[in-house]
Amino acid sequence: MGKGIQSVRGFSDVLPAESPLWQRAETVIRDTLESYAYREIRLPVVERTELFKRSIGEVTDIVEKEMYTFEDRNGDSLTLRPEGTAGCVRAGVEHGFLNRGEPRLWYMGPMFRHERPQRGRLRQFHQVGAEAFGVAAPELDVEMIAMTARMLGRLGLADDVRLEINSLGTPEARAVHRERLVAYLREHIDSLDDDSRRRLETNPLRIFDSKDAGVQAVMEGAPRLLDALDEESAAHFATVRNLLDRLGIEYTVNPALVRGLDYYTRTVFEWITDRLGAQGTVCAGGRFDGLVGQLGGRPTPAIGFALGLERLVALLAERAGSGEFDGAPHAYMVVGADPGEALRLAEALRDRLPGLRLEVHPGSAGFKGQLKRADRSGAAVALILGEEEVAAGRVAVKSLRGEGGQRAVARDDLPEVLAALLVETRRAD
């Protein structure tokens, strides 16, 4: 325990016991994205530091104190990506594909933020993100929300999450509102706690969800961003709400919902759970109509979301039933005097049945020990290939679950028997 080299704080392993859940999440997400015509893009984990400063915002927590930044050997400042959108937009501008059609992209991979680890928060964590470019219509916002709803639904998490939405309007409207809000708050500065005073400088909108009762009272009378929206943004938001209603997607409007990154505009949304402690946001996204232009591309409207895989998997783990796929082999081959023959047979079986998970006992040993291993492997059956069986051209198929019956099967019939077994266990996969 206290020995040897340990993993770096906040960088954790996904052990074999948990990886099936990850695989299931990834598969469902990928399939869903593809069913909405999103295509995968694979992006580097390292980008120039400047990219994140310009996109996420200089004064955000992420840029100010959470980035893994280092100097390359040639003196360039590089950063382990703290999120995926910036790199995605950078790639789009660099390769000039953002304005050819309306690209829909997704990516999956590790992100890095130097924060204090806690439940649902690691320094290396994994996100699935998707971005759609070139479409300003609110229909796209709603389709994206519907897509995330579908993912969560397919994973059986519909009852564990709720949707909150808000509109941040245009940067201009937001700036005007911000000034008004700050002016208002300065009048009531005496009623603000330290936390809120600090936010006054950094992100005054955040003060809306202060937990302090006195602050709450002040905020009752504060100017609301939603009331200050420009006409177009207001109409856009109204359409989003209307369409969500028509799709039967439930949501609540949360005027205090603010995305942490500077580049968001108009629609923002967040899927929240109460089952994961303090870090309840599982999936969040919104429009960023200004970012592409900011990063040197032709001004292009865009929308995206990011989903935290650790948090999603944590929810799945809570929900996981007994029939969960655990990666155990279907069959375990017990080997007698001729290990070479066992290997040959095993290869032949894998040729015939690509879906078969077959573990062959390495070398040969006593049947007792091998059967014990077979049992512990979690396999449904043991395939016993001893001297008697080899001589007779058969394989003993012994059930390791339930009664434990055993029967001799002719070699030629074995693929068929195992195929039936696969069908039987497919449910659990």
Added chain:
RNA sequence: GUGAGCGUAGCUCAGUGGUAGAGCCCCGGAUUGUGGCUCCGGUGGUCGUGGGUUCGAUCCCCAUCGCUCACCCCA
């Protein structure tokens, strides 16, 4: 970055100022080529690390590292 709680076997945890235990796991055995159940036996810990107090520290004190949760922030 701030605060709180916790670090004893692979895991879950007892424990006492006098150089450590249980359950589970793992390994072996209960006669010949048959797992699970039962019984018997066994491996395994410099009690997170470094200092201090003490005749003596796993236990008390300090520091440090790590874990966990919360704040902040966010996926």
